[in-house]
Amino acid sequence: MRVAVAGAAGRMGRVIVKNVTEDDELELVQAFDLRELGRDCGEIAGIGRLGVPIKDARDMEETLDADVLVDFTTAEGAVENIRVASEKGVKLVVGTTGFTDDHWRKIEEYCERVPAVISPNFSVGVNVFWKLVEFAVEFLKDYDVEILEIHHRFKRDAPSGTALRTAEILKEALGDRKIVFGREGICPRGDEIGVFAIRGGDVVGEHTTFFIGFGERIEITHRAWSRQAFASGAIKAIKWIRNVNKPGIYGMDHVLGFKSV
Numbered sequence: 001m002r003v004a005v006a007g008a009a010g011r012m013g014r015v016i017v018k019n020v021t022e023d024d025e026l027e028l029v030q031a032f033d034l035r036e037l038g039r040d041c042g043e044i045a046g047i048g049r050l051g052v053p054i055k056d057a058r059d060m061e062e063t064l065d066a067d068v069l070v071d072f073t074t075a076e077g078a079v080e081n082i083r084v085a086s087e088k089g090v091k092l093v094v095g096t097t098g099f100t101d102d103h104w105r106k107i108e109e110y111c112e113r114v115p116a117v118i119s120p121n122f123s124v125g126v127n128v129f130w131k132l133v134e135f136a137v138e139f140l141k142d143y144d145v146e147i148l149e150i151h152h153r154f155k156r157d158a159p160s161g162t163a164l165r166t167a168e169i170l171k172e173a174l175g176d177r178k179i180v181f182g183r184e185g186i187c188p189r190g191d192e193i194g195v196f197a198i199r200g201g202d203v204v205g206e207h208t209t210f211f212i213g214f215g216e217r218i219e220i221t222h223r224a225w226s227r228q229a230f231a232s233g234a235i236k237a238i239k240w241i242r243n244v245n246k247p248g249i250y251g252m253d254h255v256l257g258f259k260s261v
């Protein structure tokens with residue numbers, strides 16, 4: 001499987017480059033970014049020279065040549081990269097977050113041409129965390145539900161894609177509860193799901209769902225302390241998509257076998 005990585009100079013991209021290189025079934029053939037152009041992506045990833053220079057993502061239309069494109073970039077960048085890959089019949093594994101409704105409309109249209117695994121969180125742990133939340137909420141429908149996430153100070157989007165997906169899972173089970181992002185001023189609690197984002201230091205990613213009743217509460221927490229947790233899942237997704245030919249958007253629940261195709 002010939003793999004190209006978009007965002008290869010970034011925090012996630014560098015870990016993906018390392019993981020693809022170390023895997024016998026995968027071959028890293030191209031790296032794209034908007035910075036560090038021309039530099040060897042292995043040197044940037046701290047694993048020594050690989051002979052794969054970082055190419056300008058703005059030229060991807062002319063240069064992309066791979067079986068799968070892995071994208072950990074920015075929402076605007078990823079939408080464009082998805083368009084280019086889909087027009088070239090290149091399969092996709094997308095971890096980028098922060099997409100707006102307008103972005104999603106475009107992504108859905110582009111992914112009518114190729115299969116794509118798109119997930120706001122590739123860690124196996126978070127995908128099990130979502131299952132635990134789905135299970136718990138069925139028994140705690142009259143409890144107050146809140147979500148708290150913590151990430152490093154450089155994260156661009158808030159709340160995290162993982163927190164938003166968690167809120168969607170809860171909303172699906174709880175019906176018409178409103179999602180509230182933070183609270184300020186006079187705001188008595190209504191039928192709502194509160195979502196809170198903390199930013200600081202080098203926290204890789206933490207999420208807690210609180211189910212709060214009278215006299216007790218349950219907290220379901222996932223903590224990632226290394227980006228390796230996401231990279232291992234992304235590698236699973238790359239290998240899974242190798243055998244999928246039906247175009248469309250898939251999630252990690254398909255990759256992990258929680259949901260059938």
Ligand SMILES: NC(=O)c1ccc[n+]([C@@H]2O[C@H](COP(=O)([O-])OP(=O)(O)OC[C@H]3O[C@@H](n4cnc5c(N)ncnc54)[C@H](O)[C@@H]3O)[C@@H](O)[C@H]2O)c1
Pocket residue numbers: 006007008009010011012013032033034035057072073074075076077078080081094095096097098119120121122123230
């Ligand atoms: N799904 C997951 O499991 C998961 C895990 C961690 C981070 N993320 C998400 O992945 C994205 C990247 O996170 P990060 O911490 O690596 O960010 P980062 O800022 O360290 O890296 C992003 C890289 O993408 C590059 N870039 C920007 N636009 C580009 C484009 N159009 N084409 C190619 N490269 C481009 C930037 O120059 C940068 O090097 C974010 O949206 C983040 O929320 C997802």
